[in-house]
Amino acid sequence: MTDRETWVVAALSKFSNRIFEFGTCSGKTSHIMAMNAPNGAQVSTLTIHPSQFEQLSFDANDDSVHKTIAKKEAKFDFFYYSDLPTSEKIEQIFSDSKKLNETKLKGVFDLILIDGAHTKSYVESDSKKAFGMLKKGGVILWHDYKPEAPDVFSYLNNLAQEVPLHHISDTDFVIYKNKQ
Template sequence: MNKVSKFFKAFRLIIKQPSLLNLILKDEDVLKRSFIKEFGQQQLRQIDVFASLEASPLKITPYAFLSGSSMVTDFALLQILCLQNSVESYFEIGTWRGESAANVAPYVQQVFTLNLPDVVLQQMGMNQDYIASHRFFSQKLNNVSHLFGDSASFDFSPYHQKCDLIFIDGDHSTAAVERDTRTALLLRKSEQSILVWHDAKSDAEYPRYEVLLGIYRALPEELHKNVYLVKHSLCAVYLPQGAPSSTIQMNALPNRLFEIAVTSKAL
């Protein structure tokens, strides 16, 4: 099919189903161009936090190995940051199965985790099993407080200036990440508090501009230099004290070898 035929076919489809326009607007190449136009490509730098595992291995548990599970290294990152920075109060947006909350809980005094209420998930037409899986791993943990609401309208004021680390893992659209990041700035206990975003990368190497645009739009420009993609994970992190970093590199030769001893038990 030539370009003109393709154009008219696409045009007809969009007229029939206007929501198809979202596919263009959310296309990563389109978003990457917007990001570079607004912030410049050189902004993106990466850090390797996993050198610390050479001295002190960590146990990632629970791990569901199910659809949508974060990477093992995402939970390791959260544990490392909590340990190295003596995090007492951890706040996350996006509970789902409670996997991230449960992985962090042994390392902090208090976990606050916010999710849309089950009834809202029902109204959104979500599958019953998906709804039932919410809080599966975290609901019985003593130091985990489950909060319910939409991060767009939830009253965060009781948690303002209380949190050492804020993990943003709810709605990953640019607008929602921008909003949740502005909220996270208010939750910081001090300027030393850390922010982590999940799904700021589409895989262990490639950036995800849909999320990165939200992060960079929300943060004051002077903080941009301390935002890093985390090598081997899907996360980006804001480290107020900075860290040794390098430019991002796609399809890099491996420079680190992970060893994972896999065990499992039936529930």
């Protein structure tokens, strides 16, 4: 993430007691959210365990470049935050996000960041789950809205025809605020 994107994540975290992140990667973003979230806040972050990567369920039409990137980003089982005080606010979940049972998470989260496998089937699945997991007044933030991530870019352009999405200028973020 760029400095500006880090600032956006930090600012949104300041008002979020429950945060969910699809795609932990190194855990730096999890750390930033936990560091800036209010006392008592919880960040739940999900990634596939490196030993389970072969179990990811990519679709045939998913962008092959981003399948490879997902494998590289799934190499962590020790995270940036692991030995830091922010780890007390962070719940690490190891799972394929498509297999996440979000039933008990409906309407729970103030902020959801979608930055996992950047393929059509995963961004679509993660987004559907996120809409259900979001509290009234909550925010969903997607990262990698750019032509170089064609599945994310295309999915969000299509989704913008149905729900009010906004690109945050000078970033790769798209944001949605639940007003219902």
